Amino acid sequence: MNMIKNKPVTTTCPFCGVGCNLELHIKDNFIYKVTAPFDSVVNKGNLCVKGRFGYDFIYNNRRILNPLIRKSPQKPGARSQAFNVDEWQEVSWDEALDYTAKRLVEIYQREGSNAMAVYCCAKATNEDNYLLQKLFRALFRSNNVDHCTRLCHAGSVVALQKAIGSAAMSNTAAEIMETDVFIITGSNTTETHPIISIQMKAAIEKNGAKLIVVDPRRIEMVNYATLWLAEKPGSDVAVFSGMAHVILKENLYNKEFIDTRTENFQNFSKAMEKFTPEYVESITGVEKDKIIQAARLYANAKRGAIYWALGISQSTHGTDNAHSLINLALLTGHVGKRGTGLNPLRGQNNVQGASDAGAMPWHYPGYQEVDDEQSALIFEKAWNIEPGGLNREKGLTTTEILSNAHPGGVRSLYIMGENPMMTEPNLNAAHKHMQELEFVVCQDLFINESGAYADVFLPATTFAEKDGTFTNTDRRVQRVRKAIEPLGNTRPDWQIICDLARRVEKLLGRPNSAYWDYSHPEEIMDEFGKVVPSYRGIKYARIEKTGLQTPVVDENHPGTPFLYAESFPIGKAIFFPLDFKPIDEEADTDFPLILNTGRVLEHWHGGTLTRNSWLDDLYSQALVEINPVDAKIYDINHLDVVKVQSRRGEVILRANVTQKTITGVVFIPFHFAEAAANFLTNDALDPEALIPEFKACAVKIEKVTEDQLPTKQPYQPRGRY
Ligand code: SF4
Numbered sequence: 041m042n043m044i045k046n047k048p049v050t051t052t053c054p055f056c057g058v059g060c061n062l063e064l065h066i067k068d069n070f071i072y073k074v075t076a077p078f079d080s081v082v083n084k085g086n087l088c089v090k091g092r093f094g095y096d097f098i099y100n101n102r103r104i105l106n107p108l109i110r111k112s113p114q115k116p117g118a119r120s121q122a123f124n125v126d127e128w129q130e131v132s133w134d135e136a137l138d139y140t141a142k143r144l145v146e147i148y149q150r151e152g153s154n155a156m157a158v159y160c161c162a163k164a165t166n167e168d169n170y171l172l173q174k175l176f177r178a179l180f181r182s183n184n185v186d187h188c189t190r191l192c193h194a195g196s197v198v199a200l201q202k203a204i205g206s207a208a209m210s211n212t213a214a215e216i217m218e219t220d221v222f223i224i225t226g227s228n229t230t231e232t233h234p235i236i237s238i239q240m241k242a243a244i245e246k247n248g249a250k251l252i253v254v255d256p257r258r259i260e261m262v263n264y265a266t267l268w269l270a271e272k273p274g275s276d277v278a279v280f281s282g283m284a285h286v287i288l289k290e291n292l293y294n295k296e297f298i299d300t301r302t303e304n305f306q307n308f309s310k311a312m313e314k315f316t317p318e319y320v321e322s323i324t325g326v327e328k329d330k331i332i333q334a335a336r337l338y339a340n341a342k343r344g345a346i347y348w349a350l351g352i353s354q355s356t357h358g359t360d361n362a363h364s365l366i367n368l369a370l371l372t373g374h375v376g377k378r379g380t381g382l383n384p385l386r387g388q389n390n391v392q393g394a395s396d397a398g399a400m401p402w403h404y405p406g407y408q409e410v411d412d413e414q415s416a417l418i419f420e421k422a423w424n425i426e427p428g429g430l431n432r433e434k435g436l437t438t439t440e441i442l443s444n445a446h447p448g449g450v451r452s453l454y455i456m457g458e459n460p461m462m463t464e465p466n467l468n469a470a471h472k473h474m475q476e477l478e479f480v481v482c483q484d485l486f487i488n489e490s491g492a493y494a495d496v497f498l499p500a501t502t503f504a505e506k507d508g509t510f511t512n513t514d515r516r517v518q519r520v521r522k523a524i525e526p527l528g529n530t531r532p533d534w535q536i537i538c539d540l541a542r543r544v545e546k547l548l549g550r551p552n553s554a555y556w557d558y559s560h561p562e563e564i565m566d567e568f569g570k571v572v573p574s575y576r577g578i579k580y581a582r583i584e585k586t587g588l589q590t591p592v593v594d595e596n597h598p599g600t601p602f603l604y605a606e607s608f609p610i611g612k613a614i615f616f617p618l619d620f621k622p623i624d625e626e627a628d629t630d631f632p633l634i635l636n637t638g639r640v641l642e643h644w645h646g647g648t649l650t651r652n653s654w655l656d657d658l659y660s661q662a663l664v665e666i667n668p669v670d671a672k673i674y675d676i677n678h679l680d681v682v683k684v685q686s687r688r689g690e691v692i693l694r695a696n697v698t699q700k701t702i703t704g705v706v707f708i709p710f711h712f713a714e715a716a717a718n719f720l721t722n723d724a725l726d727p728e729a730l731i732p733e734f735k736a737c738a739v740k741i742e743k744v745t746e747d748q749l750p751t752k753q754p755y756q757p758r759g760r761y
Contacts, residue, residue, distance in 0.1 A: 049523035050077060052510045053091040054163060054503040055644050057386035058082065058213070058235045059512025059587075060091050064504060064523040071095060071504060071524060081214065081586055082516065088234035089642060090655060098502045098527070100652040103485050105528025107136035108497040116447075119475050121492035128497070133529065133539070140496050141543035143479045147452045148180050148548075153431055157184035157441040157450045160399030161457030161533075162192075162388035163649075165508030165520055167564035168533035169390075169397040170405060171556075172456055175541045177398075178423045178554045183410050183435030184450065187399045188645070189391050190438045191463055192350055194729035195358020196384040197395070201407070203366045203616060204382075205609030208392060209514045211345065211381035211602045212589065216243050218379030221341035223334075224261055225254035225276065225365070226351020226735075231641040233349075233385050233513070237261065240347075250341075252334045254279055255351060256636060257665075257707060258700045267334050270702050273634050273736040274623035275324035276352060279331065280364035281618055282320030285312045286335035287371055293339070297373030301608070304615040308367060311617030323620060325702075339372050343379035350387065350638065354734040356624045358726045363616040370613050376604040386513040388645060393511030396572065396590070401435030406572035410434055422571045423554040437730045439464060439723060442473040452479040456533060457500070459646030461489035465732040466688045466723035467716055483536060488648045489713055499530045506532035508561045509583070511590065515600070517578050518587035534561055623736040624724040627704065631686060631738035633670065635720055636707045643711035651711065662712035663696040666741065670704065671697040674741055681749045684708065686739045689719030692748050695741075706741060710734075714750040 048063035060083035065073040074095055078085035097103070108128040114120070122128060131139075147155055158176045160169045173185045189197070197207040216222065216239045229237040237260075243249040244264045253265040254276070262268045271279050287293050288309055298305050317328030338344045346369060352361045366382060374380040386392045398405035408415035416430045423430075436444055442464060444450045453474075464470040474480070474493050482494035491497060505526040511517045526532070531539075538556040545551050558564050562580045569575045577592035577599075588599035627634050642659035643650040650656060664684055666676060676682055678697040683690055684706065693708070693715035701707045708717040722737040 048075070049521050051503065051521045051523060052389070052518045053087070054389050054649070055090040055094065056233055057389060057391060057513035058233050059389065059510060059516060059518055060087055060235055061518070062087070062091060066523055069524045071098065082512065083235045086235050086238060089658070090644065090650065094650060094653045094655045095504065097485070097649045097653040098504055102652055103527065104487060104497060104499040105530055106130045107133055107499060107529065109136060109139060110495050114495055116476050116478050119477070119493055123487060123492050133531070136496055136498060137540050137543055140481055140498070141540055141547055143495070144180070144452055145544055145547040147479060151451050153180055153182040154184065154449070155451040156180040156182040157436065157452065158454040159438060159456065159458040159460065160185060160187040160394055162188050162391035162394045163457045164394070164533050165390065165506070165561065166393040166397050166511060166517070166568065167508045167561040168456070168537065169394040169399045170564060170568050171534055171537040173398045173405070174423060174554065175537055175544070177404070177419070177430060178425055179541060179544050179548065179550070181429065181431045183401050183431050183433060184441055185399060185435055186401050186438045186441065187394050188388065188438070188458055188463060189395050189400065190731060191354070191734070192387045192391060193353045193384050194731035195353035195355065195726050196348070196362040198359045198729040199362035199366060200382065200384070202614065203363060204604065204613045206603065207395070208590070208603070209381070209383045209386070210375060210604060211379070211383055212514045213239060215379045215602065216240055216345070217247060219243060219249055219343050219345045220247070221250045221252070221337050222345040222347060223252045223254060223338060225346070225348045226353070227347060227349035227385055228257065228259040228638060229347065229385070230260040232387065232639050234641065236385065240264070250337055252337060256702050256705050266337065267330055269326045269330050269334060271324045271326050273636050273705060274355060275620070276361040277357065277364045277618050278315065278320045278323045278620045279326060280368055281312055281315040281620070282317055282331045283335040283338065284367055284371055285315040286317065286332050287339045288312055290336070292336065293371045294373030298370070301612055302370050302615060303612045308615035308617045311619065338368065338374070341374065343377060344372060344374035345379060345381050345383060347383045347385055349385045351735055353384070354731060355736070356724050356726050356733045357621045358731050359728045360618050360621065364618055367615055367618070370615055378602055381602065389512070390510040392513060392515060393509065393517070396511060396575070397568065401437055405568065406574060419571065425553065439725065439730065439732055442470050445473040445476040451477065453477050454481045454483070455490055456483045459488045459490045459648050461493070462646035462710070462713060462716055462718065465718055465721040465734055467719045468689045469723060483533060484648065486648055486652055488646065498536050499528070500536060501526045501530045501532045505530065506534070508534070509565060509578070512587070515590045516587040517575070517583060517590060519580065519583055534558070534564060624733050625687070625722050625736070625738045627738045631740050633739050633741060634705045635684070635686065635717070635737050635739040636701070636705055637710045637717040637721060637734055638707065640709045640711070643709065645711070647711040647713065662693045662709055662715040662717070664693055664741070665696045665698050665701045665707040667699065667701050667703045667705070668697050670706070671695065674743070676741070676743055680743050681746050682741050683744045683748070684720060684739050684741050686720040686737050688722070691715040691717065691719055692744060692750060694749070706739065
């Protein structure tokens with residue numbers, strides 16, 4: 041094994057979308073400390089607990105270090121979950137990849153393109169995601185390509201694309217210091233994007249900026265807010281349309297901006313007439329005076345900005361929710377200038393990049409539509425495919441891929457680094473769908489709740505053992521650098537994909553049809569830049585020190601800190617008239633409370649990384665937050681063991697009696713397998729974005745006995761390979 045350098049290696053954090061720069065301190069191929077460079081434009085020497093201390097998952101003895109194949113072949117409808125090491129056998133890479141290629145090609149040749157599906161990964165690099173979607177599109181001719189963006193910001197993406205033509209954050213997080221009024225909604229920023237919340241607090245404390253929080257939970261940022269609008273879950277369209285009503289009625293709107301930069305104002309304005317503060321209060325529970333004050337504060341700002349996250353998008357009307365925010369920014373002209381903007385905070389470290397790389401069922405890389413003939417021709421030429429060879433039909437989304445797992449539908453699923461058996465809604469149904477698959481491949485670090493279903497497990501390297509790039513939430517493409525040699529027989533994702541692709545090509549009788557012989561991820565990025573105009577100027581040499589913010593249209597372009605200064609990608613932005621729609625499943629006498637779900641600071645997403653880190657000792661069990669008023673009604677004391685039930689499932693966990701949640705609403709974080717909130721959540725979908733309603737469903741709660749509390753991590757495998 042090579043002893044790699046002992047000086048710190050600068051790289052990018054593998055957890056959230058802020059994209060903090062890390063310095064990995066190494067001795068004898070071992071990372072013993074993580075610090076942050078003080079000259080980083082993203083985090084200026086700061087790190088949260090995950091970035092600073094959460095890297096020890098690299099060395100966890102549960103990590104899988106050799107390829108594995110099931111000893112007994114699995115049958116659809118009778119698949120078992122193999123957490124037990126005895127059900128697997130260790131094999132060579134050649135054996136694992138030959139077997140994987142043979143099974144995938146056999147299913148493709150028998151059942152066709154629609155039987156093939158892949159989950160790409162928001163934790164993997166741009167280069168990894170570009171190659172995996174290329175493999176499924178170019179070789180299996182399938183657009184059943186998606187990743188967890190569908191479960192995070194799909195509503196925001198659809199609304200932003202329709203209204204202005206681009207779905208990314210419009211401004212740089214560091215510009216918060218220039219904002220005088222900002223709205224945070226559906227984002228527990230302190231816990232989900234901690235370093236951005238530091239900048240928000242600084243803007244308030246040092247510059248006197250004003251904050252409006254719109255959220256059903258009393259999140260920490262409420263302590264810094266001028267106004268907290270404690271809305272009922274799912275009533276966002278009413279709150280923001282109420283603000284628009286006030287802005288229109290009091291002539292606080294920006295007429296010049298509306299006249300020169302927007303369309304459809306009259307129809308929008310008419311639709312807002314009904315959203316009087318009184319009407320909005322009756323729907324949302326927010327006092328009418330607060331709606332009026334919030335409208336005046338935001339409209340009168342010199343530089344107003346809106347930051348939002350999953351509380352807006354994870355809804356059956358997530359697209360409408362995002363439109364209601366876009367309408368407000370267009371109405372006031374708070375977009376297209378520094379310190380303003382429409383800023384959906386992206387969750388995982390590379391969800392922006394994976395989306396840019398085409399890890400979505402309706403788009404090739406660069407958001408070029410799969411059903412657009414010109415786009416298809418571009419990629420056929422780039423990937424050396426015969427004219428008409430690429431599939432012109434939109435593929436299935438993550439949730440649709442599972443619900444179509446049946447004979448005649450999806451038969452094989454390739455999962456790179458995602459954990460749908462934690463992150464899909466209505467998990468009891470999702471587990472049943474997973475059972476129906478013929479062949480499952482997992483490429484990951486650990487056998488998680490989804491990996492347990494796999495027929496083949498391909499052990500990948502961590503972020504510290506490979507090169508590549510991540511694109512953070514404010515569109516900054518930054519380097520990921522190999523700091524240590526890969527542990528055991530693990531391989532970087534991009535190498536696994538290329539090795540598999542060459543085998544698939546051979547079996548299909550199409551050798552060298554697309555290119556897979558890269559010697560370094562830099563060459564993959566060069567190819568990526570040729571097909572995605574906004575990445576054309578991204579070269580590794582240019583992002584050695586500081587990342588560049590897309591669009592970077594050529595090799596001399598300096599990057600784009602904020603968007604839409606002169607125009608929107610679709611020309612004039614479009615107002616969307618909206619009406620209020622209730623949540624899909626409202627509280628009733630059988631299920632009288634509404635469940636809200638989300639994240640905590642110490643954990644991330646489905647828990648594959650953080651629950652295999654010492655972070656799990658810091659926050660080791662799920663708790664359901666319940667307001668003291670509701671706790672009294674249901675005779676629940678702090679830390680009592682309770683059962684929470686919805687129409688789809690139940691979980692047992694301890695109660696956290698707290699004012700953090702409003703009456704009528706309980707909150708459960710979604711990282712904990714032993715009390716997975718998604719056993720309860722509703723799989724009803726937004727009709728446009730097809731994102732499920734994670735943020736609101738009807739539940740009931742009751743006290744149960746201590747011995748009913750499940751043991752921690754029941755699904756985690758033990759023992760090292
Ligand atoms: Fe990593 Fe996000 Fe924490 Fe920064 S804020 S250290 S990117 S988890």
